[in-house]
Amino acid sequence: xxxxxxxxxxxxxxxxxxxxxxxxxxxxxxxxxxxxxxxxxxxxxxxxxxxxxxxxxxxxxxxxxxxxxxxxxxxxxxxxxxxxxxxxxxxxxxxxxxxxxxxxxxxxxxxxxxxxxxxxxxxxxxxxxxxxxxxxxxxxxxxxxxxxxxxxxxxxxxxxxxxxxxxxxxxxxxxxxxxxxxx
Numbered sequence: 001x002x003x004x005x006x007x008x009x010x011x012x013x014x015x016x017x018x019x020x021x022x023x024x025x026x027x028x029x030x031x032x033x034x035x036x037x038x039x040x041x042x043x044x045x046x047x048x049x050x051x052x053x054x055x056x057x058x059x060x061x062x063x064x065x066x067x068x069x070x071x072x073x074x075x076x077x078x079x080x081x082x083x084x085x086x087x088x089x090x091x092x093x094x095x096x097x098x099x100x101x102x103x104x105x106x107x108x109x110x111x112x113x114x115x116x117x118x119x120x121x122x123x124x125x126x127x128x129x130x131x132x133x134x135x136x137x138x139x140x141x142x143x144x145x146x147x148x149x150x151x152x153x154x155x156x157x158x159x160x161x162x163x164x165x166x167x168x169x170x171x172x173x174x175x176x177x178x179x180x181x182x183x
Contacts, residue, residue: 001076003042006049009074013053023049025114025173029106032172033158037098047080047103051087063088089150095157105154108147109169112136115143126174130167137166 014020027048034044054066063084070076070084083100085093087107095101116136117125136142137151155165 001046001050001070001074001080003045003049005074006046010049010053014056016056019052019056022110022114023052024176025110026051026103026106028172028176029110029169030102032168032175033102033106036168039098043077043080044099044102046076047083047099048106050076050080051084051103051107063091101154101157104150105158105165106169108150108154109166110173112143112146112151113170113173115146125170125176128170128174130163130170133166133170134163 010023011020014023027045030044030048031041033039034041050066050070051063052066054069055062058065067081067084071081079097079099082093082097083095083103085091086095086100087103089104093100095104113125113128113133116128116133117123119142120127137148140148151165152162155162158165160168
């Protein structure tokens, strides 16, 4: 499974543009971490693009349905499948690989960054500052669906300072090239 195949599969299974945007944001953060650690950027991108591809159509079976589908119909590497299972804490899947820990760590945080951009008058993530992101992180009423404990746990599992983690994810999203929008 390469990045282009993962993107096509994600779009085919995810009607919501906002959920597609989330997976593209996670892809960007995953790529940034892959570069930082000298890991396989394509592998990290595929995990980011596919981690929620089944969520909209199979919410009660996510991510189990998606992992079974990928295992049965694609050549997605096991390390990616394990990361997809591990990103959802409720599955109880241990995060044993750097890929798995990274996906868990960036997933919730990208949601906070996106929300911080959307409340700006210009809605431009490129203008979000770390100080503003940190303030919004402390305000639990802001983007209340973002699990702050998982963001902190993710940084700890990666062995990085929370500010460093926020900075890397924010910059990754700011540096993204826009994807063509569906439709």
